[in-house]
Structure formats: structure tokens, C-alpha cells
Amino acid sequence: MPDYGHELLFGTFLTPGAQDPDRVVALAELTEAAELDLVTFQDHPYNAEFLDTWTLLSWVAARTERLRLSANVLNLPLRPPAVLARAAASLDRLSHGRFELGLGAGAFLDGVEGMGGRRLTAGQSVTALREAIDVLRGVWDDTASGPLRSDGTYYPIPGMQRGPAPAHDIGIWLGAYQPKMLALTGQKADGWLPTLEYLRSPDRVTANRLIDEAAVGAGRDPREIRRLLNLFTVDVTSAGRGFLQGPPAQWVEQLLPLVLEEGFSAFLIGRDDPRLIQTFGQEIAPALREAVARERTTSGSGPVRTRTAAVLARRRSGLDYDALPASLAEGSVEPGDPQYEGVRHTYSWQGSPALVVRPRAAAEVVDAVSYARTQNVPLSVRSGGHGISGRSTNDGGIVIDMSRMNRVEVLDRATRRIRLEPGARWGEVARALAPYGLAMSSGDYGDVGVGGLATTGGVGYLARRYGLTIDHVVAAEIVTADGRLLRVDEDQHPDLFWAVRGAGGNFGVVTALELEAYEVDNVVHAQLVADASDTAGLLLRWGRLVEDAPRELTSFLSLFPGRRGQPPMAQVTLVYAGDDVEAAQAALSPFLEIGPILDQHAQVVPYPAVVVPPGNRHRGQGLSDTHSGLLHHITPQAADVLADMTQSGDVMITQFRSVGGAVNDVAPDATAYPHRKQNFSVLAATVPDRRAQLDNLWSKLYSHLDGMYLSFESDTDPDRLLDAWPEPTLGRLRAVKATYDPDNVFNSNFPIPPADRG
Structure with a gap:
């Protein structure tokens, strides 16, 4: 041969x-x-x-x-x-x-x-x-x-x-x-x-x-x-x-x-x-x-990907595997391939897709989208694959896995302009930027991928000082439903550029993002573990301290129910954006009064040490049933409901992230993330056999909420659209959807229905 x-x-x-x-x-x-x-x-x-x-x-x-x-x-x-x-x-x-x-x-x-x-x-x-x-x-x-x-x-x-x-x-x-x-x-x-x-x-x-x-x-x-x-x-x-x-x-x-x-x-x-x-x-x-x-x-020949008869026998019906473009053959993974177990699930959700394609360049993403449009199966797009909301894998469909597009570049140190591909992990981004004295706020976990977070919001450990990740995006490259590769910014396709920053997964596959990073070298990182028996009181004290703290301080708090006779526990993370130890100590010390402190430590560390990527294998091992909401303040009424939620034992974790500060300096209509008055994001998660209990407990908190952070919500009820994008944001998004994705090809990420063209 x-x-x-x-x-x-x-x-x-x-x-x-x-x-x-x-x-x-x-x-x-x-x-x-x-x-x-x-x-x-x-x-x-x-x-x-x-x-x-x-x-x-x-x-x-x-x-x-x-x-x-x-x-x-x-x-x-x-x-x-x-x-x-x-x-x-x-x-x-x-x-x-x-x-x-x-x-x-x-x-x-x-x-x-x-x-x-x-x-x-x-x-x-x-x-x-x-x-x-x-x-x-x-x-x-x-x-x-x-x-x-x-x-x-x-x-x-x-x-x-x-x-x-x-x-x-x-x-x-x-x-x-x-x-x-x-x-x-x-x-x-x-x-x-x-x-x-x-x-x-x-x-x-x-x-x-x-x-x-x-x-x-x-x-x-x-x-x-x-x-x-x-x-x-x-x-x-x-x-x-x-x-x-x-x-x-x-x-x-x-x-x-x-x-x-x-x-x-x-x-x-x-x-x-x-x-x-x-x-x-x-x-x-x-x-x-x-x-x-x-x-x-x-x-007329080219690179090929061959498969054994045993692998071919495990192909799923309803998908034309032979029509897959040659450019995608080498990186594609089918159910019978050895790599399948490593790409079928996300961290949180289990999936069984018929095909996973892994493009290496924007041109291959174009091929992947064009191919997917010809197949009558679900389509999901995955960057890092944490996927708490459960939408970056599926059963019987196609997954466009962006993990091989993971470059991190500093384009211009003087203007702090950086370029990120969506498959990079935020821990990798932090490491790559550190030698330049730069950073980008990016959630709380280094294993999370760039693409999903940087098109939804990005509530990270530097949020109160520097805002959301999307607030620093200055341009994006995106493959739209009709197979075009577009560069979008304030001057080119400004309507799509607006939509990408807050609802990006609904409009195409982002292949690169350009952002303006900020000057961050070392930070002060502290962690507290507290007895949360007085759950409501602890939440009230923590919330008040966060709102009173200088903007340099961002804090996350996680509540865990008591187990085996132990009281509920609270883990508090505090990050002071800078290495001024005296100022950091003044900002951090009041948090020692939130409740009985069982453990504490604080140190000055490079920012990458706070978001180290653990390299987890994704097997759908996370808590897959979650609810998300936003609070203006932690009020006594909300604190009581949240305390009941924790003490019920039916919710495995309740996490609070401080926003406010620089997040709220941005006008509500500047991006497709309109929630610019709230001070806290709250997430509750549990295991599938306690979903009904979570739903019941969350319904009691719902009246205290104003809005939702999209990536933490697993309830896809269309009524939740207005929680994520209250009017006029939703109407504006529907109009953009009608322009760039009228057939609703990208309908797995809390789908926004296109506006009627009549």
C-alpha cells in the first residue's frame, strides 16, 4: 500500500x-x-x-x-x-x-x-x-x-x-x-x-x-x-x-x-x-x-484516522460518521476509541456523546460547526469541561471539545493585551502571565477552562478590585452558526461583541479572546475554617464585613452540613489584591470574628498559587444538581432560609461569592451580564437523589434573589431566562440571536430563542 x-x-x-x-x-x-x-x-x-x-x-x-x-x-x-x-x-x-x-x-x-x-x-x-x-x-x-x-x-x-x-x-x-x-x-x-x-x-x-x-x-x-x-x-x-x-x-x-x-x-x-x-x-x-x-x-488523499471493526461496531445510529471532514479525523473520538472515557464526561456531569471532535485551529472549528449542522443530533461545546451547568456534554450527539486550542499569549506588555484560546485552563493562564507581572481574575479553580467562564461572566478572587473577566474582554474571534469566522469588538459586529460578553455560548464557538490584563504580582491569601452552628449569624457577619471591606478584598464562603455529630462547617477564602501586608492584615483581621475559628492561615503568594490547576480527570463526579442566584445583601430573612438549607443535610454545599465593588462600576447595558447592583452570588448543590429537597428549599430563598449567574444553574426551565437576562437585556439578546443564529443551532447553553423576524 x-x-x-x-x-x-x-x-x-x-x-x-x-x-x-x-x-x-x-x-x-x-x-x-x-x-x-x-x-x-x-x-x-x-x-x-x-x-x-x-x-x-x-x-x-x-x-x-x-x-x-x-x-x-x-x-x-x-x-x-x-x-x-x-x-x-x-x-x-x-x-x-x-x-x-x-x-x-x-x-x-x-x-x-x-x-x-x-x-x-x-x-x-x-x-x-x-x-x-x-x-x-x-x-x-x-x-x-x-x-x-x-x-x-x-x-x-x-x-x-x-x-x-x-x-x-x-x-x-x-x-x-x-x-x-x-x-x-x-x-x-x-x-x-x-x-x-x-x-x-x-x-x-x-x-x-x-x-x-x-x-x-x-x-x-x-x-x-x-x-x-x-x-x-x-x-x-x-x-x-x-x-x-x-x-x-x-x-x-x-x-x-x-x-x-x-x-x-x-x-x-x-x-x-x-x-x-x-x-x-x-x-x-x-x-x-x-x-x-x-x-x-x-x-485527493490526506491524513486519515482508521478504526478497527470493533470500534466501528460501537458507532451510534443517527450520525453520519463518514461525512466527518478530513480535517477533523485525526482528533475525533468515538465511543469505541481508547480515549473516549477521557472525553465523554465533564467534571460534574456524565455524558455519552456519539462523537467528540477536537479541533486544533479556527478553520477546523468552522468545519466542525458546518458538519454538526448537517447532523440531526444534539450539539455541545466544551472548553475546560467543568460544566457545572451540565451543557458541555450530551447523550448521542456531537461535542466540540476545544481543549487542544489552549494557547496563552502576551500580545503587548505595554498595553497589557493578552490573547487566550478557549481550551486553556485558568491555572495555566495565571502561570503564563505571572512572569510579566500580570493576572486576570478567573473563578476560584485553576482547572476551569477559559471559554465557558470568559463568555458568561467570571466571578473570581480579584472581582471586587478588577471586576468580572468579561469586563476585560476587548475582542473575540467566533465561529457563527453559518460557518463564518468573525472578529468582533467595539467596531466590528458590536452587537455580537456585546452579546458574547455574558451569553457567548448562545451565539457560536469562541476560538480566541483578547483581554486587557492588570498589574498583579503577589496577593495575600487567607483561609479560615469556622464552626457554623450559628449559621445565620455567621452569614450576616461575613456579609456585612465583605460589604464594608476595601475593594482589594474579595471573599468566598462555603457552607457544609454537619456530619456524624459534627456541627456545620464554613470555609472562608479571602484574597487581598496586592502585597501590602499591613493593609491586608487590617482588611482580613475582622473576619476572625465571624464565628468560632477552628483553623486559619494567611500568606503572601504569587497569584498563580491561588488558582493551581489540579489536573482532575473528568468523570461526572461533581454535584450535578445546582441552583444559582444573586443577592443585593445578606439580610436576616435570607440568612435564616440559608441556615435552614444548610442544617437540613439535603444540600451538600452552599457557596457565596462576593461581587460588588468594581463589578458594579460597569453599566448594566454595557455587556450582556446586566447584574451590576448585587453584592453576592450564591450557589447550592446536591446529589441527584436529593434534587426534590433542594428544589423545595431553594423555592423559599427565591423571593430574596434578584438574578442568576448562568454557569451555576442546572435548571433549564425557560422561565429562568429572565433571571439570567432581565429585560431589556433578553429582548436585545433575542434580536442578536435572530441575526447570527436564527435556526438556534447553539441551543444547549440555556437557549435564547431568536426574536421573531416578522
């Missing part, structure tokens, strides 16, 4: 010399700087002149940010698969999905045996490798029930706990040359990783045929298996002496047939030459990518 359609990868195959370890690390860093994709290292544990490959991989992963890493290839006889599986998953998690597993059956048998490894025959080695692959995948599959057990001849597993799962679907690439190894590659592996100098062209053709035949025999599509190639006898300084020994143009001419006629899609140069590495990354790789893209366009 010719071109298998994989995207091209380029990288290095470096010598892990122990005599000069800094050199190999520097070459790995150069590999990333040259914009190559992958760095690999040989693995010969019995060679005292080499660094330990696993230690080197871990070190290089910590020294790089984007680069993928692999051994080339790991020596299986000296790295038992049960331990290797855990190590691989751990490194993949620590590197945020950048590890791949090049694996070999083991050569240099004298060295293996000398270190205590077993000397196996060639046939035994293949059987052992086959068992090892099953063990690796079994350990990584933490969704399977029960412990992993295997009665293998070489790697028996009596019973071990599965997991952790890696951050991404780690590719297993086999270094293979003999027929049995090539057959195993086709049957079980994700990639074939030979060296060019060991294979003549006819041998490569034969090897590919054997892999393909074995894949088909195992019920696989041969295109599932990537073909990688090590290149050792290479040079760019000579004048065309031989194959890959000449200028970049000669390399492109000679590598192109390897892609189009033999199906190789990854090339790794095995020379520790800085000049060659730079030329390979900056000249050869871009030129070859362009040439391959041109040939694929001419032939």
Missing part, C-alpha cells in the same frame, strides 16, 4: 553518552528549538558508556515543553512490562501526553544475560513481546473491571491493580525486521520503527506487505500502523554524494517517495550534529510537509 495518510513527524535519534550528559540534553533542547516533533534515544542498559535511557527521558521531558519523547527502542528483557507500564503512564502524565513507547524484543543477548535477564530464542522473544504488549495495555486500561491477570509464559500477572491511565493513547512502536516480528507489528502495534540502513528498498516493500497482511488478518486496517524510519548515513554539507547526503532540496526529493510510495510518515536522524538538526527542522521538514501536502491534494 502506498501513502498511509499519517501526518508527518520529524525528530532525532540521539546518543545518550554518559561522558558528556549535558551535550545530549542540549541536543534534545535544540531538537525542540528547531521545531522538530520528537526526540528518541537508544536503550542499552548493559553499556556503561551510556546514560540510563529512562532517567534521560524523564530529565529531557522536564527540560522541554512541546517535544514528544521515546526510546529507540526500549530493551524489554531488562524492563519488565508491568513496571514499564506504570513508568510509561507516569511519564506521559508528567509530560502532559508527550511520551511514546518504542519497544524491542531485546538484542545483544550476552549483555542482557550478564545483567540477569533471560536469554531467549528469537521465537521466544516474539512471544514474550506479544505478552508484554497485552500487559502494557491491560495496565493502562483503568476502566476495565477487576485487577489485571495474565497466565503468560514469560510475563505472568497473578493479579495487579490497573492504572494509572496515561495522559494520551501511548503509541507502541516496534523495532522489527524478521517476519514474526513484522507480523506482531501488524497484529498489535501502533507503529513500525526500523532503520533505513538495515533495509534495502525491496526489503522495505516486503516488510510493509507482511505488516499489512498481519493487520488485515487481525481485523485491523493497515493504516492504523504508523511507519517510522531512522536515518543514520545523512549529511547536508556535501554536494550530492549519495542518498540523503546533499542540500535540503535533495533530501525533499529523495524522502518524498518514501512517504508517497512506501508509506513512511516519520523520519528520525541519527547524528549528533547541531547544524544538521537545525537544518532538518527549519528547512527540510517544512519543505517536505509542503511537498507531501501538495501531492495529497492533487491525488
Whole structure:
């Protein structure tokens, strides 16, 4: 088979010399700087002149940010698969999905045996490798029930706990040359990783045929298996002496047939030459990518995503999977794919979508929206996936998952202009801005995604000093229902720009936001734990202190019901926007009088320390039934109702967030978030089997409320629209909806009905 359609990868195959370890690390860093994709290292544990490959991989992963890493290839006889599986998953998690597993059956048998490894025959080695692959995948599959057990001849597993799962679907690439190894590659592996100098062209053709035949025999599509190639006898300084020994143009001419006629899609140069590495990354790789893209366009082919018969069998009816645009194929996830468990749910809600597409650029978002419009299934859009309101996943529909669009850029430090893609997490944003002395208020949890929060409101730990997140948005890029990519700001599509800031999920898919950050370095962060037996009194005292506090102080309070004979508990977070310790102490100290203090601490910290992203896996494990409202003040009457709510034991958490201050400096009609007089946002959440009790308790509080914060409300009753957007805001939003989404394509985010056109 010719071109298998994989995207091209380029990288290095470096010598892990122990005599000069800094050199190999520097070459790995150069590999990333040259914009190559992958760095690999040989693995010969019995060679005292080499660094330990696993230690080197871990070190290089910590020294790089984007680069993928692999051994080339790991020596299986000296790295038992049960331990290797855990190590691989751990490194993949620590590197945020950048590890791949090049694996070999083991050569240099004298060295293996000398270190205590077993000397196996060639046939035994293949059987052992086959068992090892099953063990690796079994350990990584933490969704399977029960412990992993295997009665293998070489790697028996009596019973071990599965997991952790890696951050991404780690590719297993086999270094293979003999027929049995090539057959195993086709049957079980994700990639074939030979060296060019060991294979003549006819041998490569034969090897590919054997892999393909074995894949088909195992019920696989041969295109599932990537073909990688090590290149050792290479040079760019000579004048065309031989194959890959000449200028970049000669390399492109000679590598192109390897892609189009033999199906190789990854090339790794095995020379520790800085000049060659730079030329390979900056000249050869871009030129070859362009040439391959041109040939694929001419032939009508392109990158493909193949799936096994077992995966195809789990496709849902009602969706035309074959109509998915080619641009989205690589990042799409179906119910039978290994990645499905990691993308089907949000943090709070469980979902079972028929398809999750993960675009990498705005053009792919256009393709995703256009495709979704042709399918008669629900459509959800997800940024970070916290999804308390439950609208960023679904059952049987399409989810446009923006997690791979996660860049954070400082465009202009002088004007504090920043650009955020919607899939970034707020903890990541805080870390990226900190070196510039900038920050952006963004909720209370670093795991929350940019897109949902920054189009709804954004009540964060700096809100009373700097306002809502949407108050700092100066431009947005958005894909509308008709497939247009628009830039909106005060001058371009100002009506849509107004609507995006407060109701953005109803009008399209935001692909980027530009904001003006503010000067924040260190803050004073304090936490109190108090006995909340006198719940109403504690709330009254806290509310009064918040309203009287300087704007630099923002506070959140969470109430938890008593359990096992213990009283209700209150956890209070206080953040003073600045590092003036004396002023902060004066603002914070009065809060020690809200009730009996059980624990307290305060410290000056960089703002990113307050919103650290925990990296939670999203399994629908949150409290999925919530109600949200806004209070002008915490009155004695409201406090009594809230105390009853806490003491009932039916509400798992009640949280209060202080707004007011700078939030209320903005005119109610300046954005689509009109609530500019209230001082508190309140959220109550419980588990599904106590939903009725929550509804009853909340109904008693409802008369004290004025408005709602959209992202915390799971009740989709249309009557709640006026709580979120009281008139004239709702009427204005309906008019904008009629202009940009008259068919109500984006109808999962507390849907706003388009205004009648008559």
C-alpha cells in the first residue's frame, strides 16, 4: 500500500553518552528549538558508556515543553512490562501526553544475560513481546473491571491493580525486521520503527506487505500502523554524494517517495550534529510537509484516522460518521476509541456523546460547526469541561471539545493585551502571565477552562478590585452558526461583541479572546475554617464585613452540613489584591470574628498559587444538581432560609461569592451580564437523589434573589431566562440571536430563542 495518510513527524535519534550528559540534553533542547516533533534515544542498559535511557527521558521531558519523547527502542528483557507500564503512564502524565513507547524484543543477548535477564530464542522473544504488549495495555486500561491477570509464559500477572491511565493513547512502536516480528507489528502495534540502513528498498516493500497482511488478518486496517524510519548515513554539507547526503532540496526529493510510495510518515536522524538538526527542522521538514501536502491534494488523499471493526461496531445510529471532514479525523473520538472515557464526561456531569471532535485551529472549528449542522443530533461545546451547568456534554450527539486550542499569549506588555484560546485552563493562564507581572481574575479553580467562564461572566478572587473577566474582554474571534469566522469588538459586529460578553455560548464557538490584563504580582491569601452552628449569624457577619471591606478584598464562603455529630462547617477564602501586608492584615483581621475559628492561615503568594490547576480527570463526579442566584445583601430573612438549607443535610454545599465593588462600576447595558447592583452570588448543590429537597428549599430563598449567574444553574426551565437576562437585556439578546443564529443551532447553553423576524 502506498501513502498511509499519517501526518508527518520529524525528530532525532540521539546518543545518550554518559561522558558528556549535558551535550545530549542540549541536543534534545535544540531538537525542540528547531521545531522538530520528537526526540528518541537508544536503550542499552548493559553499556556503561551510556546514560540510563529512562532517567534521560524523564530529565529531557522536564527540560522541554512541546517535544514528544521515546526510546529507540526500549530493551524489554531488562524492563519488565508491568513496571514499564506504570513508568510509561507516569511519564506521559508528567509530560502532559508527550511520551511514546518504542519497544524491542531485546538484542545483544550476552549483555542482557550478564545483567540477569533471560536469554531467549528469537521465537521466544516474539512471544514474550506479544505478552508484554497485552500487559502494557491491560495496565493502562483503568476502566476495565477487576485487577489485571495474565497466565503468560514469560510475563505472568497473578493479579495487579490497573492504572494509572496515561495522559494520551501511548503509541507502541516496534523495532522489527524478521517476519514474526513484522507480523506482531501488524497484529498489535501502533507503529513500525526500523532503520533505513538495515533495509534495502525491496526489503522495505516486503516488510510493509507482511505488516499489512498481519493487520488485515487481525481485523485491523493497515493504516492504523504508523511507519517510522531512522536515518543514520545523512549529511547536508556535501554536494550530492549519495542518498540523503546533499542540500535540503535533495533530501525533499529523495524522502518524498518514501512517504508517497512506501508509506513512511516519520523520519528520525541519527547524528549528533547541531547544524544538521537545525537544518532538518527549519528547512527540510517544512519543505517536505509542503511537498507531501501538495501531492495529497492533487491525488485527493490526506491524513486519515482508521478504526478497527470493533470500534466501528460501537458507532451510534443517527450520525453520519463518514461525512466527518478530513480535517477533523485525526482528533475525533468515538465511543469505541481508547480515549473516549477521557472525553465523554465533564467534571460534574456524565455524558455519552456519539462523537467528540477536537479541533486544533479556527478553520477546523468552522468545519466542525458546518458538519454538526448537517447532523440531526444534539450539539455541545466544551472548553475546560467543568460544566457545572451540565451543557458541555450530551447523550448521542456531537461535542466540540476545544481543549487542544489552549494557547496563552502576551500580545503587548505595554498595553497589557493578552490573547487566550478557549481550551486553556485558568491555572495555566495565571502561570503564563505571572512572569510579566500580570493576572486576570478567573473563578476560584485553576482547572476551569477559559471559554465557558470568559463568555458568561467570571466571578473570581480579584472581582471586587478588577471586576468580572468579561469586563476585560476587548475582542473575540467566533465561529457563527453559518460557518463564518468573525472578529468582533467595539467596531466590528458590536452587537455580537456585546452579546458574547455574558451569553457567548448562545451565539457560536469562541476560538480566541483578547483581554486587557492588570498589574498583579503577589496577593495575600487567607483561609479560615469556622464552626457554623450559628449559621445565620455567621452569614450576616461575613456579609456585612465583605460589604464594608476595601475593594482589594474579595471573599468566598462555603457552607457544609454537619456530619456524624459534627456541627456545620464554613470555609472562608479571602484574597487581598496586592502585597501590602499591613493593609491586608487590617482588611482580613475582622473576619476572625465571624464565628468560632477552628483553623486559619494567611500568606503572601504569587497569584498563580491561588488558582493551581489540579489536573482532575473528568468523570461526572461533581454535584450535578445546582441552583444559582444573586443577592443585593445578606439580610436576616435570607440568612435564616440559608441556615435552614444548610442544617437540613439535603444540600451538600452552599457557596457565596462576593461581587460588588468594581463589578458594579460597569453599566448594566454595557455587556450582556446586566447584574451590576448585587453584592453576592450564591450557589447550592446536591446529589441527584436529593434534587426534590433542594428544589423545595431553594423555592423559599427565591423571593430574596434578584438574578442568576448562568454557569451555576442546572435548571433549564425557560422561565429562568429572565433571571439570567432581565429585560431589556433578553429582548436585545433575542434580536442578536435572530441575526447570527436564527435556526438556534447553539441551543444547549440555556437557549435564547431568536426574536421573531416578522
